[in-house]
Amino acid sequence: MYGDAMTGEIKADYCIAGAGIAGIVLASKLAASGKKLVILEQGPRFAEEERDNMLFDSKQTLNDLADYNDNVEPGVVTPHTSASHGDQVAEWVAQRLFGLGGTALHWMGFSLRPLEDDLKFKTLYGFGRDWPIPYAELEPWLLRAEHEIGVAGNEDNPYASKRSGPFPMPAHAFSYFDREMFKPALKRLGIVGHSCPLAVNSKLYRGRSACMACRACKFCPSGARYSPDRAHVPILEKIPNVMVLENISLRRLETGAKGNRIAAAHAMRVKDRTSLVVRAKHFILALGGVETPRMLMLSADKDIHKDGLGNSGGQLGRRFSDHTNPFVTCDVGRHVGGRLGFETMISEHFRAQKDRREQPSFVIFGSPAIDWIPIADDAAMWAIRDDTLSLEALRGIIPQIATLWVMTELEGEGTLKLDNSKLDAFGSPVAKITMKLTDWDRRAHAKLVKLAPRIGEAMGAENVSEVTPPEFGLGFHPSGATAMAKSPDEGVCDTNLKVFGLDNLHLVSNSVFPQMGPNPPTLTIVALALRLGAHLEGGVAP
Amino acid sequence: MKNYDLKRRQFLRLLMSLPVGLVIGCDLRPYESLVYARTLTPEESLRKLILLLGPWSATDREKAEDFVRRFLRAKHNIDPYLPVSSELVQSLASRFPDGTLAIKEIVLQSLPTKEKELLMNMVKHLYSLIDVRSEVSEWPPWGECLTDETWHTRAPVLGKI
Numbered sequence: 001m002y003g004d005a006m007t008g009e010i011k012a013d014y015c016i017a018g019a020g021i022a023g024i025v026l027a028s029k030l031a032a033s034g035k036k037l038v039i040l041e042q043g044p045r046f047a048e049e050e051r052d053n054m055l056f057d058s059k060q061t062l063n064d065l066a067d068y069n070d071n072v073e074p075g076v077v078t079p080h081t082s083a084s085h086g087d088q089v090a091e092w093v094a095q096r097l098f099g100l101g102g103t104a105l106h107w108m109g110f111s112l113r114p115l116e117d118d119l120k121f122k123t124l125y126g127f128g129r130d131w132p133i134p135y136a137e138l139e140p141w142l143l144r145a146e147h148e149i150g151v152a153g154n155e156d157n158p159y160a161s162k163r164s165g166p167f168p169m170p171a172h173a174f175s176y177f178d179r180e181m182f183k184p185a186l187k188r189l190g191i192v193g194h195s196c197p198l199a200v201n202s203k204l205y206r207g208r209s210a211c212m213a214c215r216a217c218k219f220c221p222s223g224a225r226y227s228p229d230r231a232h233v234p235i236l237e238k239i240p241n242v243m244v245l246e247n248i249s250l251r252r253l254e255t256g257a258k259g260n261r262i263a264a265a266h267a268m269r270v271k272d273r274t275s276l277v278v279r280a281k282h283f284i285l286a287l288g289g290v291e292t293p294r295m296l297m298l299s300a301d302k303d304i305h306k307d308g309l310g311n312s313g314g315q316l317g318r319r320f321s322d323h324t325n326p327f328v329t330c331d332v333g334r335h336v337g338g339r340l341g342f343e344t345m346i347s348e349h350f351r352a353q354k355d356r357r358e359q360p361s362f363v364i365f366g367s368p369a370i371d372w373i374p375i376a377d378d379a380a381m382w383a384i385r386d387d388t389l390s391l392e393a394l395r396g397i398i399p400q401i402a403t404l405w406v407m408t409e410l411e412g413e414g415t416l417k418l419d420n421s422k423l424d425a426f427g428s429p430v431a432k433i434t435m436k437l438t439d440w441d442r443r444a445h446a447k448l449v450k451l452a453p454r455i456g457e458a459m460g461a462e463n464v465s466e467v468t469p470p471e472f473g474l475g476f477h478p479s480g481a482t483a484m485a486k487s488p489d490e491g492v493c494d495t496n497l498k499v500f501g502l503d504n505l506h507l508v509s510n511s512v513f514p515q516m517g518p519n520p521p522t523l524t525i526v527a528l529a530l531r532l533g534a535h536l537e538g539g540v541a542p
Numbered sequence: 543m544k545n546y547d548l549k550r551r552q553f554l555r556l557l558m559s560l561p562v563g564l565v566i567g568c569d570l571r572p573y574e575s576l577v578y579a580r581t582l583t584p585e586e587s588l589r590k591l592i593l594l595l596g597p598w599s600a601t602d603r604e605k606a607e608d609f610v611r612r613f614l615r616a617k618h619n620i621d622p623y624l625p626v627s628s629e630l631v632q633s634l635a636s637r638f639p640d641g642t643l644a645i646k647e648i649v650l651q652s653l654p655t656k657e658k659e660l661l662m663n664m665v666k667h668l669y670s671l672i673d674v675r676s677e678v679s680e681w682p683p684w685g686e687c688l689t690d691e692t693w694h695t696r697a698p699v700l701g702k703i
Binding site: 061064180212219222335339371384 | 595597609612613615616618619644645646647648649650651661662665666667668669670671672673674675678679680681684685686687688689690691692693694695696697698
């Protein structure tokens with residue numbers, strides 16, 4: 001029915017490149033049509049046993065940063081991409097994953113929505129970009145996305161934009177720290193702490209367990225955190241018209257003779273480097289915020305797409321953006337209690353501020369110390385008195401450490417290009433990202449420098465660390481380089497995510513965000529995948 | 543040799559049973575062990591430092607030994623210390639009595655700069671590890687599902703959870 005994957009050519013109705021959360025959710029919607037669907041994923045498939053082994057190994061070797069791609073053969077993973085800002089360089093090391101499930105294999109499950117204002121940024125603040133669709137159009141898809149992946153949340157956020165329905169399950173109970181320290185401290189400063197929407201089950205949901213507080217969320221032994229390979233892939237693979245192929249690397253898209261359609265996707269089997277060609281009626285790139293624009297660049301032809309696909313307006317790779325996540329640690333002077341693997345309380349107070357023209361908005365997260373933060377860097381210094389290191393004091397301080405961190409938006413002045421000096425395992429240039437922090441961007445950092453000690457003081461903290469990193473850092477939410485827009489002069493794809501100038505190529509990833517607010521992008525990506533699925537199958541409204 | 547080993551073990555047990563307070567706040571001149579006539583290897587020295595800097599008391603020796611075993615088996619843990627700083631590790635370890643666990647305090651001014659840096663880096667490293675943080679915070683073992691999913695909501699009693 002598909003041709004023969006073994007001999008090198010597959011025919012399908014839909015070819016989706018990328019089996020991360022966007023590609024898999026989209027495939028789940030398209031699969032119901034009965035049309036032939038093939039999904040290509042460069043990375044491997046991780047069996048449950050491998051997850052167990054990764055968790056076991058991380059404990060056995062005290063490797064708190066163990067991750068899925070640690071033992072994947074180097075040829076599978078595109079060489080690490082770095083982003084530079086002047087002479088400062090930040091690396092994406094294990095933050096983006098290759099494999100069935102993509103980066104959502106290890107995401108934390110934060111499922112915050114955009115605000116209505118985020119989508120009309122330029123109109124309201126005079127710079128940046130507007131989304132070409134209004135919040136009212138996106139909102140029903142956000143609600144549907146919350147149900148699709150299972151988001152636990154309460155309607156207790158006074159800063160949120162209007163919702164058209166409830167969360168599918170209640171939020172996780174506030175921790176002792178939230179209840180007794182964080183919330184009262186925020187209240188003293190006129191800030192409301194509220195539940196954090198998370199794609200981590202607070203109760204049994206669609207056959208997946210409630211969270212069992214193991215705190216190893218990256219591997220989630222209970223299966224409570226949504227992961228595409230656990231929730232959607234097993235269902236997809238039972239459908240006869242769906243083919244999910246791992247260890248297949250898309251190398252380029254070939255345009256047809258007239259230049260207005262994609263004729264074929266040229267891929268390569270990672271294991272033996274043999275080629276595979278997919279011919280389909282529709283092609284969808286769901287490769288994430290870096291690889292999606294990179295693939296459009298790698299697919300440049302010698303004719304009308306010589307500068308890359310969808311780049312007639314010169315917008316491909318422009319206005320690349322990300323988040324920054326600066327943090328502080330505080331010694332609050334008393335035991336902070338236990339922490340699930342995620343924050344149960346956050347505040348979006350600084351998203352709803354009225355001075356966004358003056359400074360970026362951000363979300364603030366507080367909890368007992370986060371696993372991946374080296375909390376003893378500061379705590380050990382706080383345990384020194386009169387040139388004597390008191391390890392006894394340090395052992396008392398560690399249980400008293402809380403972390404405060406913010407996710408802040410950036411103006412989006414970065415660029416993504418091909419780096420011809422650095423090739424991947426298949427000989428193609430990797431992405432080169434140049435960030436440019438603006439004065440506006442820097443003001444969020446300055447704000448945290450002032451705010452963190454005030455929150456710390458309101459919690460009774462004896463010590464609050466400096467803000468880390470000092471200036472430039474990445475939030476690992478690359479976005480914006482293939483923006484959706486009303487015309488090619490403003491972006492790369494249209495309001496239905498169809499690439500300008502190509503009738504059968506669509507995109508779905510955070511690279512299509514014209515402007516990214518300070519909310520994690522995943523829920524919005526899922527909403528756009530569901531919306532695209534409906535559009536491709538006849539424009540059914542939610 | 544066998545008889546000698548037995549006596550040594552007995553003596554070590556006796557030494558370990560001494561109050562930790564006897565070795566705290568000491569002037570950290572190189573310690574000449576009465577028990578071992580030989581210098582510890584770099585790996586033995588690293589092991590000794592982990593045990594004395596870590597949070598485990600004598601009653602937790604088994605847990606402490608398990609931690610050291612896991613620490614030493616992983617390249618990413620030992621790379622900052624061995625072999626790059628083997629001599630420093632040996633020198634620093636030689637300043638403390640053998641068999642000590644959970645030392646209470648260390649006078650930093652008596653240490654040469656390089657050893658002080660190594661000591662602080664090792665303390666920061668150890669106490670940032672989830673295993674050690676869980677130990678001192680009295681959290682249940684990381685990565686094991688709990689029957690009580692509201693565990694995080696409970697108030698610590700007398701500073702302990």
